Amino acid sequence: MNDGKKxxxxxxxxxxxxxxxxxxxxxxxxxxxPNVNADWVNAKGAWAIHVICIIGLKLLFDxxxxxxxxxxxxxxxxVYMFSSYLMFHWVRGVPFEFNAGAYDNLNLWxxxxxxxxxxxAKKFLLxxxxxxxxxxxxxxxxxxxxxxxxxxxxxxxVIPKLxxxxxxxxxxxxxxxxxx
Amino acid sequence: xxxxxVQSWLNDVLREASVQFHKVPGSAIFLRYVKSSYQNxxxxxxxxxxLVLFAIRYLAAPAYSxxxxxxxTLSEEACHLSSGIDVLLTSLKEVxxxxxxxxxxxxxxxxTTFEEAENEKRPVIVGPTGPKSKLSNGRTVANLASYxxxxxxxxxxxxxxxxxxxxxxxxxxxxxxxxxxxxxxxxKTEADIAAHLGTxxxxxxxxxxxxxxxxxxxxxxxxxxxxxxxxVNYAIRKGIQISRSTIRWYEHNDLQDLQRVLERVVTEQxxxxxxxxxxxxxxxxxxxxxxxxxxxxxxxxxxxKFRLILDETWSFGVLGRTGRGITEHQNVDAAEVDMIVGSLxxxxxxxxxxxxxxxxxxxxxxxxxxxxxxxxxxxxxxxxTASEILSMLQTSPEMxxxxxxxxxxxxxxxxxxxxWVHCTSSADNxxxxxxxxxxxxxSKKLGVADQEQLFQEVVDExxxxxxxxxxxxxxxxxxxxxxxxxxxxxxxxLKVCVTSGLSKKEIERAGITIRxxxxxxxxxxx
Numbered sequence: 202m203n204d205g206k207k208x209x210x211x212x213x214x215x216x217x218x219x220x221x222x223x224x225x226x227x228x229x230x231x232x233x234x235p236n237v238n239a240d241w242v243n244a245k246g247a248w249a250i251h252v253i254c255i256i257g258l259k260l261l262f263d264x265x266x267x268x269x270x271x272x273x274x275x276x277x278x279x280v281y282m283f284s285s286y287l288m289f290h291w292v293r294g295v296p297f298e299f300n301a302g303a304y305d306n307l308n309l310w311x312x313x314x315x316x317x318x319x320x321x322a323k324k325f326l327l328x329x330x331x332x333x334x335x336x337x338x339x340x341x342x343x344x345x346x347x348x349x350x351x352x353x354x355x356x357x358x359v360i361p362k363l364x365x366x367x368x369x370x371x372x373x374x375x376x377x378x379x380x381x
Numbered sequence: 382x383x384x385x386x387v388q389s390w391l392n393d394v395l396r397e398a399s400v401q402f403h404k405v406p407g408s409a410i411f412l413r414y415v416k417s418s419y420q421n422x423x424x425x426x427x428x429x430x431x432l433v434l435f436a437i438r439y440l441a442a443p444a445y446s447x448x449x450x451x452x453x454t455l456s457e458e459a460c461h462l463s464s465g466i467d468v469l470l471t472s473l474k475e476v477x478x479x480x481x482x483x484x485x486x487x488x489x490x491x492x493t494t495f496e497e498a499e500n501e502k503r504p505v506i507v508g509p510t511g512p513k514s515k516l517s518n519g520r521t522v523a524n525l526a527s528y529x530x531x532x533x534x535x536x537x538x539x540x541x542x543x544x545x546x547x548x549x550x551x552x553x554x555x556x557x558x559x560x561x562x563x564x565x566x567x568x569k570t571e572a573d574i575a576a577h578l579g580t581x582x583x584x585x586x587x588x589x590x591x592x593x594x595x596x597x598x599x600x601x602x603x604x605x606x607x608x609x610x611x612x613v614n615y616a617i618r619k620g621i622q623i624s625r626s627t628i629r630w631y632e633h634n635d636l637q638d639l640q641r642v643l644e645r646v647v648t649e650q651x652x653x654x655x656x657x658x659x660x661x662x663x664x665x666x667x668x669x670x671x672x673x674x675x676x677x678x679x680x681x682x683x684x685x686k687f688r689l690i691l692d693e694t695w696s697f698g699v700l701g702r703t704g705r706g707i708t709e710h711q712n713v714d715a716a717e718v719d720m721i722v723g724s725l726x727x728x729x730x731x732x733x734x735x736x737x738x739x740x741x742x743x744x745x746x747x748x749x750x751x752x753x754x755x756x757x758x759x760x761x762x763x764x765x766t767a768s769e770i771l772s773m774l775q776t777s778p779e780m781x782x783x784x785x786x787x788x789x790x791x792x793x794x795x796x797x798x799x800x801w802v803h804c805t806s807s808a809d810n811x812x813x814x815x816x817x818x819x820x821x822x823x824s825k826k827l828g829v830a831d832q833e834q835l836f837q838e839v840v841d842e843x844x845x846x847x848x849x850x851x852x853x854x855x856x857x858x859x860x861x862x863x864x865x866x867x868x869x870x871x872x873x874x875l876k877v878c879v880t881s882g883l884s885k886k887e888i889e890r891a892g893i894t895i896r897x898x899x900x901x902x903x904x905x906x907x
Contacts, residue, residue, distance in 0.1 A: 226625060230603075301625055302603035319444040331436045335429060339414060348425060355432070367447060 220306055220368035230303035238295040238304070239312035242322045251329050255281055274337040275347045282330060282354040289326070290361040310361065311368060318364040330358050495834065502841055504849060511535045512882025514849065522844065523891050525877050526851040530699065530784050530811045532882030533730040533770060542769055543762040550761035559747065562758030570764040574723075574735050577771050578705055578715045582743035585735050586752050587759045589724035592734030593692050594620035595752035596722050597661065599745065600690075601626040605657040606650070608642050608687065610634065611869040614667035615856055617692055621661070633669065633869070636677055643685040658687045664696030664707035667855050668871055670806025670814040672696075675711045679718065688719040694734070697723035700809055704728075704774040704781055710809070725767040728811075732763035783881040784811055787888045791879050794892025801903045802875070814853055815899075816874040825906065832873035835902055839875060842898035848891045850877050875899075 241247055258280055262273040294305040304312055314320040334355040341347040402408050505517040511534050514524040556562035567585055575583035586592040597620030601607055605626045612633040621628050629646060632638040660682055662673055682689045693706045701709025708715040720738045725731045746753055788811055796804040802815040817832055836852050843850055856871040
């Protein structure tokens with residue numbers, strides 16, 4: 202019992218730390234109600250909306266006068282990557298009062314499918330930024346500046362999606378860990 | 382020659398493959414894409430190729446769970462049999478075997494010999510309870526084991542009024558207050574309590590025990606910080622547990638330690654997002670019986686920006702000139718305390734509990750305190766009884782003084798005179814908690830179980846001499862609790878509840894009986 206307590210402690214000194222496993226109270230609160238915050242990614246139309254949003258963004262930047270094709274593709278790429286990073290990896294917890302705050306330490310990506318890896322939803326959500334990157338580099342005609350911006354953006358959303366970065370936190374961005 | 386054959390064959394194959402590839406729809410686009418993307422820059426192509434390969438690997442990987450398994454996996458052979466029906470049969474057989482093997486732990490642990498002996502001798506009261514109760518063995522004993530401090534149990538006017546209300550309102554409202562459970566009498570009782578205490582508002586709950594648990598969990602959530610006394614009662618502990626808040630304990634009634642803990646919380650949280658913070662303590666402690674220094678704790682709350690949740694379950698109706706509790710006793714304005722939680726069931730002999738505070742504090746609970754929203758409202762007769770008793774406290778506060786004199790009489794018989802026990806309760810507390818002196822425990826090497834055994838023998842001995850008292854049993858240990866979870870151990874003690882229903886002589890005699898019983902039992906043990 203005591204060992205279990207110890208392993209839940211986080212080391213605040215290290216730059217990178219892993220979110221500790223849930224306590225029994227956390228687990229019972231998490232399973233009290235279905236997590237509507239994360240379940241929608243498996244719902245009908247949730248996949249199509251990514252494609253629709255990307256097409257919409259492209260149209261939007263195309264109609265702005267004076268924006269070249271290169272800039273337009275890069276902007277689409279950046280906006281999609283940034284907003285998906287914000288949504289899946291930055292914001293933590295659940296906006297509803299359903300689970301007594303039991304998901305407060307987990308971002309949306311970690312909540313999807315209860316933290317399972319390589320599920321269909323996660324495979325789709327990882328392929329979208331990669332395909333979008335390949336498209337946008339192609340249409341920016343491989344200008345080095347655009348290429349660098351785009352590759353950094355895609356790495357920014359692909360790396361947090363890797364199974365090995367599951368529950369990993371960088372102290373620099375997210376502040377020190379909390380005692381429970 | 383062989384080498385040339387191979388080369389020409391390879392060329393043929395490659396040519397054929399390229400022809401076939403060009404026939405595939407979309408191959409021209411793919412080739413154009415590859416050609417244009419190369420653009421004499423192998424690094425970029427390598428990056429893109431790497432990304433594509435990575436995506437393919439990710440898409441091909443099988444799903445797995447990161448959660449710990451909570452089930453038994455079937456053995457290897459059951460899973461790897463070639464024929465489908467065999468797999469099913471073997472695994473079904475194995476499941477049956479596993480089910481047969483499983484023996485559930487009993488829901489209730491078997492009785493220990495100590496519990497068995499206690500249950501066998503447990504006194505049973507026949508007929509109405511009161512200062513003198515008739516037991517099932519036919520004897521009448523002085524009852525010093527119930528919270529009947531002012532003998533309101535035997536008050537005929539209260540009984541008659543309750544019967545009248547019963548005839549007009551029926552037994553219970555059978556509905557939570559938020560639906561149709563609130564009756565005019567509840568609103569009157571709430572107003573009466575608020576007026577009596579001097580707070581802006583009050584909310585009445587149907588059960589005393591669940592009041593404090595609900596109040597805590599209505600305000601404090603996961604991530605919020607609670608600083609609580611180590612000796613707080615079981616209901617507070619349950620409330621802290623279901624609130625999921627972060628808890629910091631301070632040593633029992635140690636103001637220096639409280640200040641140290643508050644300072645630590647403030648420095649720790651300085652750079653973190655703001656959370657709600659609470660101090661939780663009791664007016665008179667259920668487990669120890671002593672009193673807090675309320676003005677100091679309020680000052681700390683102000684200084685370090687903590688709200689105060691004060692459990693007055695055992696001090697409301699007991700302390701102060703008119704029984705307003707510790708606020709009146711220590712000359713504090715009740716509105717200075719953020720939440721005063723009290724019981725109408727104990728000293729007041731009615732039923733239910735209440736929380737008094739500002740309007741916003743009370744209104745918040747009406748929709749978010751679980752015991753208020755989910756359980757049926759207080760029966761009307763209990764609400765009117767509580768109101769009635771409050772007006773009695775206001776109009777004739779001398780009923781409190783009779784009990785206080787009896788407390789003094791009992792103290793005089795026990796605390797200074799007994800060589801073996803000392804009273805940990807405050808001098809104004811009608812619940813006297815008598816624990817063994819530490820030098821006795823040291824000299825006789827008494828463990829917790831030994832002390833409990835001795836006190837049980839004392840209870841039996843005093844009952845044989847016509848006085849009913851009890852042991853302190855207010856902290857049931859949780860199943861599988863470790864010492865870290867408990868944090869504070871209840872010291873075994875006797876519990877003597879003084880009542881005004883007995884005369885000074887009778888109290889004196891009961892005190893002598895208890896003292897002699899303790900002496901007899903302790904001397905018997907070598």
